[in-house]
Amino acid sequence: MSNKHLTHLNENGEANMVDVTEKSVTSRTATAEGYISMSTPTLAMIAAGEHKKGDVFAVARIAGIQAAKKCADLIPLCHPLMLSKVxxxxxxxxxxxxxxxxxxxxxxxxxxxxxxxxxxxxxxCLTLFDMCKAVDPAMEIHGIKVMTKVGGKSGQWERSITC
Structure with missing residues (x-):
C-alpha cells in the first residue's frame, strides 16, 4: 500500500473536489481496457456484422466516446475536462x-x-451488453483497468504484469 493520502477527502474526512488551480498545465494521456465475454455464436454474429440491431461496435464506440466526455457528470468529484482526443x-x-x-x-x-x-x-462494454443481451444474457464484463498514464507531476506510469 502507498504512503499517499486520499486526495478526495478534506482534513475533516469529508468528500472534497481536489483544487487543481496551482497544478501545471501539461499534456496528459491515459489508456484503459476491459473485456466482455460472450457465447461463441454471439461473438461470431457481431464479428460478422450480422446482428439485427446493426453494427454494435460502431454504436459502442460512439457510446464510449460520449461517456468519456460526460465523465464529470457521472463521477461526482471528477473535474470537467476539455478532452482533445478520445x-x-x-x-x-x-x-x-x-x-x-x-x-x-x-x-x-x-x-x-x-x-x-x-x-x-x-x-x-455496457453498450455491447445492452445491444446483445436479447441473444446472450449470460455475457460478463470484467477486467476493467487503467493500463497507462502520462503527464503531470507523477510523470509516466504503466501497469506491470504483477499489478
Missing part, C-alpha cells in the same frame, strides 16, 4: 470468446484523464 477500439478474441475494449484519452490540462478512459471502456 479513441475507443475493439479486439475480437475468438480463443476466449470475448471482446477486448481499449480506450485512449488525451488533453492538455491540470488533471489526469484516467477516469475518462475507464468510463469510455465501461460504457462501451
Amino acid at each position: 479513441q475507443v477500439d475493439f479486439e475480437i478474441d475468438e480463443v476466449n470468446s470475448q471482446v477486448k475494449v481499449i480506450s485512449l484519452c488525451k488533453l492538455t490540462g491540470q488533471t489526469g484523464v484516467e477516469m475518462e478512459a475507464l468510463t469510455a471502456v465501461s460504457v462501451a
